[in-house]
Amino acid sequence: MSGLLVGSLPQECVMSIAQLISPEQLAARQKTPGLVILDCRYALEDSDYGQRSYAQGRIEGASFADLKRDLSGPAIKGKTGRHPLPDPAALLQCFQAWGINADSDVVLYDDGPGMYAARAWWLLAWMGKREGVYLLDGGLKAWHAAGLPLSLDAPNREPGSFSGEPDMSIVLSGSRLHGRLGRPEMTLIDARAEARFRGDVEPLDPVAGHIPGAQCAACTDNLGPDGRFLPPEQLRQRFAEKLQGRPPESLVSYCGSGVTACHNLFALCLAGYPLATLYAGSWSEWINDPEHEIATGAG
CATH class of the missing domain: 3.40.250.10 (Rhodanese-like domain)
Incomplete structure (x- = not known):
């Protein structure tokens, strides 16, 4: 259907x-x-x-x-x-x-x-x-x-039969990401707010900063003042500036814990690009390994 x-x-x-x-x-x-x-x-x-x-x-x-x-x-x-x-x-x-x-x-x-x-x-x-x-x-x-109502009625739902398998090609582990740091062909974007990216504040995790080589791409910038997604052409321009001529398949999205990073991946697809890669563990996993480098400042 x-x-x-x-x-x-x-x-x-x-x-x-x-x-x-x-x-x-x-x-x-x-x-x-x-x-x-x-x-x-x-x-x-x-x-x-x-x-x-x-x-x-x-x-x-x-x-x-x-x-x-x-x-x-x-x-x-x-x-x-x-x-x-x-x-x-x-x-x-x-x-x-x-x-x-x-x-x-x-x-x-x-x-x-x-x-x-x-x-x-x-x-x-x-x-x-x-x-x-x-x-x-x-x-x-x-x-x-829009003046539309809410309901207190319980959903009347028959069980579904969807069956699938995870596509691990769109997920990157911390160790694999660490091995790619510094490679010019990778585009790494951070969905957190700029203050967290720079390391000025960190309300959720014990260490502040960002993964070296990342660009700040706050997920809220995918939205207009009304809270709705920007038009596809504006999103294309936003991500084209991050890609800098690299193919969209080069993009890896992360955030604090692998949630807001998905917002950027959705917006990227909304802009007409293919589904890119998620570093699911994100910053809160990255900082667990003392061998992982940490950067602060604008980038």
Whole structure:
């Protein structure tokens, strides 16, 4: 059934694995049979925030996808990052429990800039679900601004049958990244805010700074003042400045723990580029190894 918006989007967006849906478009298609909606709300400083918010009201039909419980594996202090990738078998069980089939249309949202929804999008792509997956443009704030209601009704969902395997070609380990440092053919971008990139502040991890050779590409710069994604041509210009003539396949995205990095990967695809590589462990994993270099300042 994939193709929720075919016929209503520009062709370049239909062909991309990164697709957006507006609140009005979702509201008009909310009763589409088999549509899966996932509420991905979360707060790094309050791990129960998403579940509480979901219980207080969600888009009708939405199931809750918890970053820590569902979209991440167990964090091991001193070894992994804060949000390691989940076990593929456990992730598949979540997908199926949420009602996802191979041909399902899936809409993802949160109430921030979309980074948690983008993590869910990337995990679906990692496991092979690359068609019919949409981010709600502007998230729950745009939904509210459109005057659309929330619901307290439990989702009525039949289990799905989606089955896939992880594509490890789009994931980079810390050791492999370390071996590539200094190579001119790699484009390494950091999705954290500039102050964290420079090392001026570090609210979440014990060491401040960034991976040597990285460029700051704060994920919030993918959005306009209204909280919606920039047009594809503006995103192309943004990432072309980072690539500096290198092929898009050279790009590796990281952040603090492998979540906001997915926002940049989504925006990159929205701009018409192919899906690039995620350093899933990101900064919180990188700093566990005393042999890993650390840089501070502008770059």
